[in-house]
């Protein structure tokens with residue numbers, strides 16, 4: 144230290160004394176020059192005592208997470224007992240300032256979605272962009288697994304089976320059960336059993352006589368595909384079922400259906416007239432009021448009989464009858480109506496009141 148006054152360098156302890164204050168530790172110190180001898184007065188100079196931060200302790204930083212606070216890295220000088228954010232000790236900080244607060248979750252909402260028959264749905268949930276965790280609440284307090292959000296597919300619920308296609312003799316039918324989503328399952332309905340009814344089970348024809356066989360009772364969807372004869376020389380058959388006797392003998396007429404089913408009729412062809420072998424009438428006794436009428440129905444066998452059916456009244460003043468069997472009750476009394484076909488005969492007794 145050099146103390147100068149008016150160009151003259153003063154001598155320590157002769158011209159002045161030096162008094163130090165707080166000059167042991169880091170901080171503000173004072174030095175006072177106290178004039179003595181020829182010199183009087185005091186000059187006090189303040190000065191700083193700095194720490195060289197030569198004993199820095201480093202603490203690693205730690206990143207803050209969504210839920211946990213982190214720490215910035217820092218240095219601690221064990222001499223001056225200060226904290227710094229740099230190793231050189233130029234940026235002082237506090238321990239509290241090194242704390243990095245938890246970031247908090249950054250949540251994205253996924254809306255709920257109902258499950259369908261075939262696709263799974265989900266409950267609403269939130270996903271954190273940072274930590275990737277899943278939460279059932281918007282606040283991100285209730286962590287869940289993604290699997291917990293899954294609502295399983297419901298599967299189809301089919302209703303009752305309903306007939307959606309009727310079976311025919313040719314094709315199976317279909318019964319269908321529907322789910323509300325439009326999906327469906329089907330089961331087959333067996334094809335109908337073929338059936339056929341003919342108005343005759345056998346046929347007696349005279350040579351050249353024709354008879355039309357009538358077909359009824361076919362199962363739905365079925366049809367006659369062909370008529371054929373066992374022998375064209377004995378009997379012929381048209382594709383409309385008209386059978387014609389050709390020569391004395393018997394043969395078989397075959398009717399074939401679309402379903403594949405077949406039915407056969409034996410045909411007897413004879414040279415002579417086809418005669419009535421049986422005769423039936425609808426009534427053998429009849430009571431009518433005067434003025435009323437009634438038609439007797441008759442059945443002749445075979446159906447191909449060539450003998451005519453005739454009607455005759457025993458008293459046409461009481462009861463008259465026409466060629467078609469229609470009876471008129473004309474007057475009170477009784478009469479017999481005789482019905483004939485060839486050698487067969489039936490009687491109906493009519494009482495008029």
Ligand SMILES: [Zn+2]
Nearest residue numbers: 194196220223
């Ligand atoms: Zn220090």
Ligand SMILES: [Zn+2]
Nearest residue numbers: 209248271274
């Ligand atoms: Zn998070």
Ligand SMILES: [Zn+2]
Nearest residue numbers: 260299322324
């Ligand atoms: Zn469904």
